[in-house]
Amino acid sequence: MILKLIQLENFRSFKKREFKFSFKTCFLLGPNTAGKTNVLEAIYLLASGKSFRASQDTExxxxxxxxxxxxGKIEKDELEIILTRGEINGKRTNKKLYKINNTPKRLPDFLGSLRAVLFKPEDINLVLGSPSIRRDYLNLILEQLDWQYRTCLSAYNKGLRQRNKVLSKIREGEAKESQLTFWNQLLIKNGQIINQTREIMIIFYNKQFKDTEIIYDKSPITLQRLEKYKQAELALGMTLVGPHRDDFKFLKHKANGRKDLSLYGSRGEQRLAVLYLKLAELKFVIQKTNQKPILLLDDIFSELDKKNRKLVIKIINDYQTIITNTGEEIDKDIKKEIKDSLFIKLNIDN
Ligand SMILES: Nc1ncnc2c1ncn2[C@@H]1O[C@H](COP(=O)(O)OP(=O)(O)O)[C@@H](O)[C@H]1O
Ligand SMILES: [Mg+2]
Incomplete structure (x- = not known):
């Protein structure tokens, strides 16, 4: 699977622009705000159906x-996504349309033509940031690879909002406890599949790691657990158990035991853990899809030390890779090690 070209129209800062790629490593070079990350965002959108940084598609x-x-052109196929604000020339429209070779597709039929793995500096927040960042990560990956996961997650999230409403109403004396039964069953059924799927992914990831380990801090959802937390849930009007409370952490094996990298790791160790996470993701995508994803690396070289750069470069040569880098040039040591490369320069007034 090779992405040959992408065409952007009214996408972020681009009015109309085409980028041709080749199997070689492609560098997108340019100053800050030139639109480099926007290009990666567009590619990732074709792969995943959503943005990795916008909370709303209209952004x-x-x-x-x-x-x-x-x-985007991939071998013979042309993928297309059209986003609107819900109206064009005063006429109501779909906010999002997916097409393959000009034929409208549903999302499940659209996804899968292009696979991408993205590595960006903010990924350090997978170690340092809040649990919701790590849950979003698990969801973003699994939703692309597992349709059952996607439907369970969507049902779970809707059910969760409803159940929380019922909890609040019971507290206010406006609903009966028996009204929870339906939502309990819905959350248990979907939540258990979400927990299991995440667990399988994390076990796979751990097989790829050497001296670092991911510990899945699972919040299982069962009738017993819901019963146990019932009084607290009623008091708060909030569901306290289930995959929406999941988390994971990185532990590094040291001579004196395992250390939580978010608390005790050096910045270098934390970055290395994220790098390994990304490598595991790459392997996971290949295992699940039998396809080689394209690699999107957003301004990561400045963050990596020499040893880790070497590790990344070795991988780059095996995949179609698109790398953004701030400035006109890339370091000589990177240039030397990457076999064939294509350079595309971006300016601020694109
Ligand atoms: N919806 C939008 N419409 C027009 N310009 C946008 C939009 N969203 C972001 N931009 C512009 O895109 C630029 C940021 O592009 P980005 O790809 O992040 O740059 P960089 O090259 O630093 O990665 C900013 O100048 C921002 O104003
Ligand atoms: Mg950027």
Whole structure:
């Protein structure tokens, strides 16, 4: 699977722009705000159906435009996503449309033509940030690879909102406890699948790691646990157990025991843990799909020390890779090690 080209129309800062890639490593070079990350975002959108940084799809539509279009050519197929604000020329439209070779597709049929693994500096927050960042990570990966996971997660999240409403109403004396039964069953059924799928992924990841380990801090959801937390849940109007409370942490094996990297790791060790996580993700995608994903590396070289750069470069040569880098040039040591590369320069007034 090779991404040959992408075309952007009213996407973020780009009015109209085409980028041709080749199997070689491609460098997108340019100053800050030139739009480098925007290009990776567009590619990732074609792979995953969503942005890795926008909370709303409309953020990706160029200011003052009514729609945005991203097209990508992969071997014979042309993928296309159109985003709108819900209206074009005063007429109501779908907010998101997926097409393959000009034929509209449902999301499950659209996903899978392009696979991408993204590595960005903010990924350090997978070690340092809040649990919700780590849950979002698990969801983003699993939703792309496992349709059952996606439907369970969607049902679970809707059920969770409803159950919380019922809890609040019971507290206010406006609902009966028996009204929880339906939502309990729905959350247990979907929540257990979410927990299991995450667990399998983490076990796979751990097989790829050497001296670092991911510990899945699972919040299982069962009738017994719901019963146990019932009084607290009623008092708070909030569901306290289940995958929406899951977390994971990185432990490093040291001579004097295992250490939590978020608390005791050096910045270098934390970055290395994230790098290993990304490598595990790469392997996981290959195992699940039998396809080689393209690698998207967003400004990561400045963050890595020499040894880790070497590790990344070795991998780059095996995949179609698109790398952004701030500035006009990339370091000589990187240039020397990467076999063939293509350079695309971006300016601020794209
Ligand atoms: N919806 C949008 N419409 C127009 N411009 C946008 C939109 N969203 C972001 N931008 C612009 O895109 C630029 C950031 O692009 P980015 O890809 O993050 O740059 P970098 O090259 O530093 O990675 C900023 O100048 C920002 O104003
Ligand atoms: Mg950027």
């Amino acid at each position: 990706m539509i160029k200011y003052e435009s009514e729609f945005s279009r991203v097209k």
